[in-house]
Amino acid sequence: GNSVTQMEGPVTLSEEAFLTINCTYTATGYPSLFWYVQYPGEGLQLLLKATKADDKGSNKGFEATYRKETTSFHLEKGSVQVSDSAVYFCALSPYGNNRLAFGKGNQVVVIP
């Protein structure tokens, strides 16, 4: 079946630090891959996406590259800000279907 695995536990880091959140997936065919972000008190928002192998999604300084050979879609940002504090979810949708399978999410806390 289709599933997404995110690294365990919250992530706490200082402002301007480098952020990496690992995401690996299992899927049949060629899924689209997404990162969603949930800020406190708000709904899920699409952060970035990639629809085929080797595509790089980017937005607001965040990047993730669709790696078919390692079935990964790790999220990175070079210099985080306090305003990046949120929960980040990796997700996939099977080819031709918007139905999403989510990882458990990672709480990111950026301290000044």
Next chain:
Amino acid sequence: DTGVSQNPRHKITKRGQNVTFRCDPISEHNRLYWYRQTLGQGPEFLTYFQNEAQLEKSRLLSDRFSAERPKGSFSTLEIQRTEQGDSAMYLCASSSIQGGNTEAFFGQGTRLTVV
């Protein structure tokens, strides 16, 4: 259009009661999804509609759950005989299949607490 709207935002109900939630999608979107999110977990797919047709239901959607989208616009999710295990955030999302777009837009959710 202000995005996907869900009502109510919060619902507290006694065990055994029925509850109904409403979702108004983005107006030109023909696909509508329901998800459930429990504390510390990612959203889990429940069901989705294309226009008024319900195309897929998850095994998570027991017989006590029913969803409708009668005119292909808004949708309702009803839970009958609620149980404490139904306590969760219920999320609605919508998308358009035009042009192969795969982005889903989410509402802020309805938080259900069963006491």
